[in-house]
Amino acid sequence: MPKNFAIVDLFAGPGGLGEGFSRAGRISDSQMKIQLSVEMDDHAVQTLRLRAFLRTFDEFPDEYYAALKAGKGMPDWQSLFPAQWKHAEDEVRQHVLGADGVFDELAFELDHARESRHGDTILIGGPPCQAYSLAGRSRNKGKADYVLEHDARHYLYREYVRILERLRPAAFVMENVKGMLSSKVDGGGIFHRVLDDLEAAGDGYRLLPLASPIPADGSRANARNFLIRAEDHGVPQARHRVIILGIRTDLAGNLPAGLTLLGGPQPSVTVDEAICGLWSLRSGLSRKDEADVWQETVREQAKRIAASEVVPDEVRAIAQAIVMANDLPQLRQSGWRGETTGMPEHLRAWFQDPKLKINLHHDTRGHIPDDLGRYMFSAAWTRVFGRAPKLTQFPAFLQPEHRNRASGAFADRFRTQAADRPSTTVTSHISKDGHYFIHPDPKQCRSLTVREAARLQTFPDNYFFCGPRTKQYHQVGNAVPPYLAYQIGKALLGLIG
Known part of the structure; x- marks a missing residue:
């Protein structure tokens, strides 16, 4: 019975x-x-x-x-x-x-x-x-x-x-x-x-x-x-x-x-497969947060990377393509896209709700201009080499102004989630700054949104996290x-x- x-x-x-x-x-x-x-x-x-x-x-x-x-x-x-x-x-x-x-x-x-x-x-x-x-x-x-x-x-x-x-x-x-x-x-x-x-x-x-x-x-x-x-x-x-x-x-x-x-x-299910159907977004800027200012900042960062002789040629080529791109994202918060044709069937059935016509919690943080360059460099390097760069592999102009950066304790401070394999462990640390959870697309120059992190954690798309965004990230990482x-x-x- x-x-x-x-x-x-x-x-x-x-x-x-x-x-x-x-x-x-x-x-x-x-x-x-x-x-x-x-x-x-x-x-x-x-x-x-x-x-x-x-x-x-x-x-x-x-x-x-x-x-x-x-x-x-x-x-x-x-x-x-x-x-x-x-x-x-x-x-x-x-x-x-x-x-x-x-x-x-x-x-x-x-x-x-x-x-x-x-x-x-x-x-x-x-x-x-x-x-x-x-x-x-x-x-x-x-x-x-x-x-x-x-x-x-x-x-x-x-x-x-x-x-x-x-x-x-x-x-x-x-x-x-x-x-x-x-x-x-x-x-x-x-x-x-x-x-x-x-x-x-x-x-x-x-x-x-x-x-x-x-x-x-x-x-x-x-x-x-x-x-x-x-x-x-x-x-x-x-x-x-x-x-x-x-x-x-x-x-x-x-x-x-x-x-x-x-x-x-x-x-295995990859990051790209898990977050497909979510709209491409630009990050925010800590000052003058406007789409045209953001795009100009991204191009300036890309020019510096493309011109650097210490950056591998393949990474410089990605940066140069961003300099010339006419399709940089403009939105900080998602519209509705929803196509999940590239997603494995078990997750498509798990995530989707036919009555849901909005992407929940899919809006971006603000970042300082130098972080846009660091995120772009890390994402481009990861696309080329299949792993995120160590801090020592960043060009000098992208090195953070930290007293202990040479100690080796923060070698993995900027970590891109590779598009073609599962992500690293999503933890509550994602609530702090997002440096360990960089989006794989070099054009977006940002950390993952709450919804992208929730997808990696396999929360259904209609799952609503209460509280401010920092607390939403914390909940997702602890689950x-x-x-x-x-x-x-x-x-x-x-x-x-």
Whole structure:
């Protein structure tokens, strides 16, 4: 008999895991629906609440598309659809997990979910990863008063385990950064402690890898087998994350040994394939932000690059073509184009919404004139050589005025996303300056828009991120790719549905 599972989503961010699991739950005889999402960030909570509201409809209401087209903010949903908005408010809770009193406040909700569903619940989420990430560990080394064992973020996974103990779900999925595999605290590796704690929680769980065969002898998989390469699973991004699937022991007796739950690697999806159909845009200028001024600035930068004897001939040729071009972009914010003929079918079906007639969040940042030249040079170099240039390969007139530029610590400061392969990992750093996320077209001289980053993360095109643009970037960078989550959700239902 088909089951109906309630999902509890912890550390939910803008809802990447929840979006994927919700969509997987709508295509199976067994259903999955989010009952509770918990997140601390104000703007991510707004995003979650709006999406939870929209999911209460079989088709999103016309008022949503009208609001998107008008671009003047959302209507008062509580007045228009009070029952649906109340459902969304009940589903999404703003809490700082691990803070005093929060667990006690959630305990009633967890008990109700477990008892009303007779154990048919699923726990998902990814505890914050700054303490485990390689970048975070590098930053921490530079802090004179940093003590590893005193960093509470190392132990936030225990709050996940604590909720797992209380909820005792049929299954759970926990996501974290690759750095968790090598992170150490109190003289030992953290990852094996995490696995031990998850395995022993509640009624006990069998921990399964997703991209490697299930061990035939019932043993725990090798630690590195919990690593998922998103680019192997239809996501246009080289995002490597630890994802642990746990099945409650009373349900794990007849698991198919030797089965790889996510199947074999899929063909790679490139940046160009992922962002096709989005309008070409110019960046902004920090001063005198007008199209003709921008174009003149771009041509002046191109002339300098084309005339430089230290720049490779192929890069100089691209710059010279930009000097002569009569088709430089003029718009900073997209019109509607929408053609996706170059996109793989699985993503076309995933992204598109026939009722959506506007590109959401597809507007550009402003940049200083020298950054236009740096972005143009980096994009042209990447087109020629298939990789972004190191800072030492930039001509002197494009070198940034940084005291420590010669230290080597910022060798990759300007990184273009190559058009013909998956992007590098989209992280929350994209909210800061965009230097690591340069658009592959040398004519556009800009960083990626929020929508382009969201495409690389596989958020559907009708997914609206609340808050100012910086916060939108931050939400996108912190998310789990929804299309990857969708595949995990389908695989999970195949085991326990």
